[in-house]
Amino acid sequence: MTATGSAQTSSELQTALGAMWGSRDPDVRLQELVNQAPSGSPLLLIDGERREAHSGARFDNVDPTTERVMGSTADAGPEDVEEAIAAARRAFDETTWATDHAFRRRCLEQLHAGLVRVADDLRATAVWEVGAAVRTTHAFHSDFALDLLPWFAELAESYDYDLTLPDQPWAAGTRRLIAREPVGVVAAITPWNFPLYTAMTKIAPALASGNTVILKPAPQTPWHATLLARVVAEETDIPAGVLNIVPTSDNAVAEILTTDRRVDMVHFTGSTAVGRKIITNSAERIGRVALELGGKSANILLDDAPIADIVPVAAGMVCWSAGQGCVLPTRLLVPQDRYDEAVQLATAAYHGIAYGDPRDPLVIQGPQVSAVQRERVLSFIEKGEAEGATLLAGGGIPAHLDTGYFVEPTLFGDVDRNATIAQQEIFGPVLCLMPYRDEADAIALANGTAYGLAGSVFSADQDRAVSVARRVRSGMMSVNGGFFYARDLPVGGYKQSGLGHECGVQGFEEFLETKAIAIGV
Template sequence: MKAPEATGIADLMLIGGELVAARDGRVLANVNPATEEVIGTVPDAGPADVEAAIAAARRAFDTTGWRTDTGLRRRCLIALRDALREEAETLRALLVAETGCPVALTPMIQLDGPIGFLDHYIGLLETYEFERTLPTKSVMGAPSDRIIRREAAGVVAAITPWNVPLYLNLCKVAAALAAGCTVVLKPAPDTPYSALALGALAVRAGLPPGVLNVVTTGDNAVASLLTTHPDVDAVTFTGSTATGRRVMAAAADTVKRVTLELGGKSAAVVLDDADLTAVVPRLAGSVCIHAGQGCASLTRLLVPRSRHDEAVDLAAAAMAHIPWGDPTDPGNLMGPVVNARQRDGVLRYYASAARDGRIVLGGKPTERFERGYYVEPTLVADVPPTAAVAQEEIFGPALVVLPYDDDDDAVRIADGTIYGLSSAVFSADTDRALALARRFRAGTVGVNGAQWFDVESPFGGYKQSGIGREWGTEGLEDFLETKTIAVPPRSQP
């Protein structure tokens, strides 16, 4: 795949319906993590740009019919979906170049799948009951009808990370727009093209001015305006738990609605009656996909103590054969991590694993490539469940194998972190596995390889993995307020 020489549809911010540069002319470099080459520049917004975007979103929400016209919203989402499909190949090249994701993964979570996910909200706008009436009832001596309305929350600040940027941009923007909100989207500075392209295509699709605004900035102080500004009604953020805490605290002064999809340290529990030879290699391989940069990746493998060594051998054999390298090569499932900071952070975890236990495979920066932010697929064993590599989100291609004594011990270890995003359980007895699935404190659980990742399934976490849900009907409702109106009963004809 040829890397883009000119982005075309991803050079400018979208503010108030206009594609614009930063007011002070500043730009950010967009770096290809596989080559460390600058593939282009994008605007580096200052405070005035963000203020203008918020003001445009406020005007569009307060002075137009966007929040009440479901037909208009549905037509705009259809047009946006179609524009995304028309530019799919351009977007594919942009995604691979700025994220380092293997091109082989783009038909799934990175590109084609998420575009299709828009159909979910397009369909909901035909069927969702934004208003319903409760049965007539005497309330405090007054016969009353009560109308329950679901109304758009207002101006939404959507802040997204770099691992699956187009997917997360669409996830947040589609739900908020379908609900009748207006949006200011701020992507990670490492992956700006995926957001700027969305803004350009929104113009092409005919979205009304100010309904969607896109700003790019490398200045955290500038970005923080979105979490504190009084004209922003809601914040939806995906990223690390540490940053999520700061977002939540910043939003507290104005009591904004907050949706957080944060970190994970998800466990796959293999029960003593499961077929290790069928289960473990698949789990070990999945940790390496997109260099482990997935919040719901099953990065802890829990196995019966008596079968620990067998599981380690199976996992090592599988990880040793994962094809990785150049993300433009369709044969690879793993590319680089996104930047030097992330690479160095992963390597620090590898070093701590060597101190706390045993590196079975990998554990080093690679010497296979002269350039690029690559790290080796790494397997860790013989660490306690309290070790840093077994407790903290590494966001790299690392799997930790942990032994347990019985089912209760497995649940204790699986739930023994600050996170609760996802889990999985494997058993020859589906009912036994399902019983354990019901015990985990996690927002999603897979049983015997069944997949929860679907547009109709709400996604989010327990504990410090987040607040709220995305996708499903719940993803729409996170951007809706609830209003109750009491009226006297209407006379029957």
């Protein structure tokens, strides 16, 4: 399979799309790796030991590009998860991990060094099990994720865990301080779209702040986590039980982590529907939750924005990672009097998106992660047409690709703001092009969904764009192409897009309890 559509796209557009979010041409070694067959025997990590599941069960890992089974992974059962929870509980309660800040820093620095050494293997794994385009794997599938570790490692030691308040001169007087202490045992449940990055946004701050962790990766993409397990076991001094990794194919087994009273916190990234279930389970045990959920981000092009320059790239962004990103701007809002121009620009761009085999260094869009996900995307496309939207490009399975879970880059126009495809997260390469009347209407349109994760604004007037960004009810906003992912910048959503934050000091503090101490003097 080869890249499709690039001949119809200007070289400038291909360059711009190729450079998005840290994308770059793969070097020779990485290209060789992704063309090899995966090897190894992915195992669980429980109480410091890499091993098979007690039952001996394993589950298949399927290449979404070829639809072939690449290998299998140890499949954790209830008894394995029970042992992981017990190990994490014991490591938190009976060791000095929670109080030895310098030791935690050293262990996280070791983990960073070990993962850097296998960075190309992590990138290749993203191509094999996610279907990520090889040129995009230097971003969230490796560099951005690994960059979190040294920052949180330093914070583990430098953070001021005790804050002294002025004495209170009542009675005999009272000294007062506020102590920040780790929550305890954290269950980290991660999705399949950016498995390494979403794991690091949980593991790095949770461990740095003194917690112990049980990581449950998505069954579609377990090998990122099992490679992490190997590095932890072989190249770090992280004590047994501090980090446990339990891939499982059974959602009922995974749910144990959300109901067990020995788990102090559940940190989840994934769908809003699953987030609701986790909240319900946590209510039963009165446990802390942090949720990074779905999105329906709007990209607002104000009437003074250079539409001819922005529309092609803004449209193409939705095809990055096959549209499988919660922050991707899946609604493109343009002034009504320039809507026809935007349709022409976006349609031309969509006919020129390079998609196909993710091992091809020209490709931007690979396959959906699974047959189930492809069917979900196609069902939304059918719903869009049934509800009256105009299909401008794509809309089906590529006729020229015999294998792989591919969906054509798909563009809809004439989308009613209340239509299903304008309201619900599709998680595929599907863009809704929507006109607005004036600035107030654009903001209302952007805010008119149940989500509030991210968004973008473009304007020739930076102050105006920032003013609009402030009025959009989303946790992250990009102005004129600004990049809101950084290790020191908090990530989180409004409304049904989540609770709490990842990254930044705010993300570190998600994993801390607050204790007030008053001392009579």
